[in-house]
Amino acid sequence: MFTRAMRWTYLVLAWIILAAVVAQVFLAGLGVFAGPSNFETHRLFGYMLSYVMLIAFIVALAARLSRRLIILAALLPILVFLQSVFILFRENGQSALAALHVVNALAIFALSGYLALQSLRYVPAGASKSAPSAATPEPS
Numbered sequence: 790m791f792t793r794a795m796r797w798t799y800l801v802l803a804w805i806i807l808a809a810v811v812a813q814v815f816l817a818g819l820g821v822f823a824g825p826s827n828f829e830t831h832r833l834f835g836y837m838l839s840y841v842m843l844i845a846f847i848v849a850l851a852a853r854l855s856r857r858l859i860i861l862a863a864l865l866p867i868l869v870f871l872q873s874v875f876i877l878f879r880e881n882g883q884s885a886l887a888a889l890h891v892v893n894a895l896a897i898f899a900l901s902g903y904l905a906l907q908s909l910r911y912v913p914a915g916a917s918k919s920a921p922s923a924a925t926p927e928p929s
Contacts, residue, residue: 875893
């Protein structure tokens, strides 16, 4: 029962993370197109997202997911940490290394999408479908 609940919790967190990563890209776009002052929201949201990813990793452990998915869930907050490292390169005048910030963002998006899709494998396929009610006639 506990494992099942943790698997559902992981599924919800995985999809929230994917949506948040998309929102994070939008916030970066605001920083580029609406003015640099908008990057503060992008930065703070990224830090908050890393905490959600750490929670998802802990839930993945509790949900007894496969070793591969647990390792990949642990990789997400590491990739987010690297985002800050890449920004430091910009401050040190190493623009080519700082450009890895964008490439790493693509990796974060791809990995979070993969984890969200894989989370569907750990819950029953028909669990979200309700049984037909007695008032609903069966198709002939």
